[in-house]
Amino acid sequence: MAVTLKEVATRAGVSPRTVSNVINDFPYVSQTTREAVLRAVAELGYRPNLVARQLKSGRTGVVGLLLPSVREQYFAALADAVGRAGQQRGWSVAIEQTDGAPTAEMAGKATLDHLWDGAIVSAVSVAERDLAQGTTPLVVLGEHGAEFDLAWVGADNKAAAREATSHLIDAGRTRIAVIGHQRGPGGETGALRTAGFRARMRSAKLKVSPAWVVQPDGYGLEQGYRAMGGLLDLPRRDRPDAVLCYNDELALGALRALHDCGVDVPGEIALMGWDDLPSSGFTTPRLTSVSVPVAEVAEAAVDQLAQQIAAGRRSREHIVVPHQIVARESTRA
Incomplete structure (x- = not known):
């Protein structure tokens, strides 16, 4: 009952x-x-009885969460955190996977305008002008939306990449590669991390070989494995002595490639990931990672959305969630 x-x-x-x-x-x-x-x-x-609530208040008690992929561990964790934070407010959270496709993201936007009380959107392809249309409460995640004049929650990717690079330099590494560079619309996250990496390498007067900036065709385990294989195919004198991956799944794939090739980590090559997924603390060696706490991202986004729903209007507040370097065995001799 x-x-x-x-x-x-x-x-x-x-x-x-x-x-x-x-x-x-x-x-x-x-x-x-x-x-x-x-x-x-x-x-x-x-x-709550959603039908009765909508008839009485004009609200459904349902908010949307648009994500590129729930197959990736980070987005799965984000969905879980948003769901829990929304439940604490008596909301039901509807999750839509867009695969980053413009048509799917726009379809989610249409659902927002007609069925949901608000939405949290991890935008990849959709333009600001499309999201800006309408008055339904909205919070944007990810670097694609960092310059939008809309409510936004995210990390300072350039600063985090500079600190990650500093961590590797402080560990005595001088030939540092990155896996995860991106270009074009939807690739702002990877581009900003590369910009932060290059800035720190310049300040340390260290060279960056073009072969050390790897743009994979995805951010999964297989792409990380293949990308590390490509770095290991370089002549030994041209190999990096450290690799920063732009998410932990890339790093986990890279770690397997290093193991398969008999490369000691961190003795020969130090390895670092990003997102600090739970699995990163259970690898051999345990993986150093850049942590942007997913629970804090979710709570900040849900809180922003709740304020907009209560006020009956959108906001334009930008919230930067702090990051930290979680140092483990993969970068420490």
Whole structure:
């Protein structure tokens, strides 16, 4: 039997009206009361009647999450974190996989305008002018949207890449390669990381061979394996002594290629990833990685979206989530 609003109110020790205010993100509710109601919602497994809610408030209680791919570990973790943060606000989160295709991203935008209360969008191809149309609350993730005049959450990729490169230089590495460079629209993340890498190498007066800036045809395990194989095919004198991969999946594929070729990590080549996925702490050797906490990204995006929904209008706030270098065995002799 479905849990009623009254049962939630009884469990939380408040009135049904207060429960309704919390579920509908009414701003004038104390934090203590809000937490008590959300705890009761979670404990009882309450799910709002979406039809009744929409008829009464014009809202569905459903928000969208548009992601390029839920097959990648990072985006799967992001979906999980957004789902949990949304659940704490009484939302249902609808996930759409776009594969980064313009038509799919625009189809998701159309769904946003007609069926959802708001959306969090990891944009790859869609243009700012397309997302800017309409008034439904919206938060953009990823570097493709960093210059958009819309609410945005992300990391400072150039600064993080500079710090990652510094970490390798401080470990005594001078011939550093990168795997994950990108070009063109939708490739802003890789391009910015490469820019940060090159800037730090210039400041250290270290050369960057063109062969050391690798643009794979994807960001998965196979691409990482093949890209590292290409670096290992270079004459020994031209090989890098460290490799920075632009996500952990590339790094995990690269680590396997190094193992298959009998290359000692980090003795001969130090290896570093990005995203600090849980699996990175269980490899041999354990993988050093750039960490941008996915839970913080999700919470910041959901909080931004909740504020827009409560206010009934979009915002243009940009939030930069801090990063850190998680040093492990793959870069430490």
